[in-house]
Amino acid sequence: MNRVPFVDLQAQIRPLQPQLLAATERVLQSSQYCLGPEVEAFEAEFGAMHETLYAVGVSSGTAALHLALQAAGVGPGDEVVTSPLTFVATAAAIRYVGARPVYADVEEHTGTLCPSAVEAALSPRTRALLPVHLHGQPGRLSELREVARKHNLLLIEDACQAHLARHHGQPVGTFGLAAAFSFYPAKNLGACGEAGLLVTNEPDVAEQARELRDWGQSRKYQHDRFGHNYRMDALQAAFLRVKLPHLSAWTSARQRLAQRYDELLSELPLTLPGRTPENEPVFHLYAVRVENRDEVKEQLHARGVDCGIHYPVPVHMQPAYRDPAFPPGSFPVAEGIARTTLSLPLFPELTEGQQDRVAAALREVLA
Ligand SMILES: *Cc1c(COP(=O)(O)O)cnc(C)c1O
Numbered sequence: 462m463n464r465v466p467f468v469d470l471q472a473q474i475r476p477l478q479p480q481l482l483a484a485t486e487r488v489l490q491s492s493q494y495c496l497g498p499e500v501e502a503f504e505a506e507f508g509a510m511h512e513t514l515y516a517v518g519v520s521s522g523t524a525a526l527h528l529a530l531q532a533a534g535v536g537p538g539d540e541v542v543t544s545p546l547t548f549v550a551t552a553a554a555i556r557y558v559g560a561r562p563v564y565a566d567v568e569e570h571t572g573t574l575c576p577s578a579v580e581a582a583l584s585p586r587t588r589a590l591l592p593v594h595l596h597g598q599p600g601r602l603s604e605l606r607e608v609a610r611k612h613n614l615l616l617i618e619d620a621c622q623a624h625l626a627r628h629h630g631q632p633v634g635t636f637g638l639a640a641a642f643s644f645y646p647a648k649n650l651g652a653c654g655e656a657g658l659l660v661t662n663e664p665d666v667a668e669q670a671r672e673l674r675d676w677g678q679s680r681k682y683q684h685d686r687f688g689h690n691y692r693m694d695a696l697q698a699a700f701l702r703v704k705l706p707h708l709s710a711w712t713s714a715r716q717r718l719a720q721r722y723d724e725l726l727s728e729l730p731l732t733l734p735g736r737t738p739e740n741e742p743v744f745h746l747y748a749v750r751v752e753n754r755d756e757v758k759e760q761l762h763a764r765g766v767d768c769g770i771h772y773p774v775p776v777h778m779q780p781a782y783r784d785p786a787f788p789p790g791s792f793p794v795a796e797g798i799a800r801t802t803l804s805l806p807l808f809p810e811l812t813e814g815q816q817d818r819v820a821a822a823l824r825e826v827l828a
Contacts, residue, residue: 465806465815467767468647472810473711477703481653484699495692496675503698504658506705507642510625511632513660515667518693519674522621522643522657526554528691529617529639529659530589532669535560539588543619544574544600545775545787546795547593551619552776554641555591561784563587564777566792570735572596572748575794576604580612589615594623594633596771596804597649597715597743598734602628602636609637617641621657622745624649625712629739634660639670644701649715649745650708656697714809715744718816722747722805725820729827732801746771747807754803757826764822769804 474481488499500518508516519525535541537559543551545564552562565578574592590609592600602618609616616637620626624642626633634640644656659670669686672679677688719742723733732750734742748771751757758768775795777787790796805819 462765464765464767465818467769467804467806468808469810470646470651472808473651473704474653477707480703481700484703485696488696488699491695494695497695499695499698499702500693503693503702503705506702507658508660510705510708511634511660513632513635514662515660515664517659517661517667517670517674518698519657519659519670519691520693521655521691522641522645522648523550523554524674524689524691525641525643525657525659526550526591526617526619526621527557527689528670528673529641529661529666530554530558530560530591531673532666533589533615533617533638535588535615538586540584540586541589541591542574542579542582542587543591544593544595544795545777545792546572546595546772546798547619547776548621548772549776549779549782550621551591551593552782560588561586562776562782564787564792564795566794567595567798568601569794571598571600571737571740572735572795572798573598573600574605576601576608579605580608583612583614587612587614589617590637591617591619593619593621594626596734596748597623597626597745599623599626599628599633599740599742602633603739606636621645622648623743625708626743627741635662638663639666644697649712649743650701650704652697653700654694654697656693656701658693711809712743715807716742718807718809718811719744719747721813721816722807722820725816726823729823731823731827744807746804748802748804750798750801751803751827752801754801757823758803760826761819761822764825766819766822767806770802771804772802773799775799
């Protein structure tokens with residue numbers, strides 16, 4: 462029998478191939494390969510879908526995070542409070558602007574930043590909060606916005622895994638000054654290469670981000686700001702425009718499959734992804750927690766089911782990100798999740814038959 466893959470990008474590309482090839486041809490013939498009309502059209506379409514006034518297409522989610530922090534004026538001497546349970550790009554972006562990542566522990570239930578731990582991590586140097594909507598689960602945005610307001614801090618969202626997720630009915634990315642989305646191929650909306658986007662409702666942040674992504678130019682060869690080469694490729698924008706109209710249906714498919722996993726796995730000795738009444742998560746990943754995680758993963762592999770681990774080592778324990786203020790053991794909840802988390806196969810095209818095989822294999826392994 463075929464294996465159940467952890468993710469199957471081809472399953473999404475195959476039916477769209479004619480449109481993707483037509484988009485390729487359109488861009489090839491346009492002679493406009495960096496920024497330009499395809500990027501502008503994608504920005505407008507994605508911004509409308511996310512109910513934000515401004516959308517700025519860039520070369521990656523990391524670039525979007527970096528520009529959000531730079532446009533917000535975060536810099537050397539500042540601290541930004543973020544989650545240790547994330548992809549390293551979140552902390553890297555903080556360091557790119559010369560600021561210091563300060564971590565706070567996450568909540569057991571959702572794996573996202575705990576508002577009271579955030580408050581305990583504040584110092585006179587804190588400038589911003591950078592919550593991560595881990596696996597497509599929105600962070601505690603209402604509470605964090607309140608913490609930010611009370612202490613006069615900026616709120617910037619790492620929404621790289623959370624396209625179309627909602628909190629209290631409102632799309633993520635609209636709760637603070639700005640937010641970053643990623644279109645890395647495996648994300649819920651994936652390019653055929655690297656791409657990202659910054660959203661904001663602040664005209665000044667949007668204007669700065671537009672200049673900063675293109676070498677800080679206000680007009681050609683006028684470099685008013687110290688910028689970067691973070692332009693979005695027209696080809697990626699054209700691909701993303703083919704895919705964007707399907708995002709809503711793909712998201713519903715992820716949510717439906719996640720609900721079905723909840724039901725199939727409810728009797729097993731593992732912890733399912735947390736649910737909260739205020740959140741509509743979009744399940745970039747469906748991650749359960751299980752003791753002997755590595756062994757379970759291996760045994761599932763032996764039964765033809767491929768799983769992933771996101772993320773095995775929290776950021777504060779990564780060699781390149783160590784800070785003497787946060788030795789191992791500083792964030793017991795995040796560290797516990799990192800030790801036990803196991804991402805099951807989940808992508809919009811996953812069939813119920815495949816899902817049943819995942820559940821059956823898990824049942825056997827955990828028996
Ligand atoms: C993917 C990701 C990023 C970085 O996005 P890239 O497009 O790969 O640069 C940042 N933060 C989180 C949480 C991510 O998952």
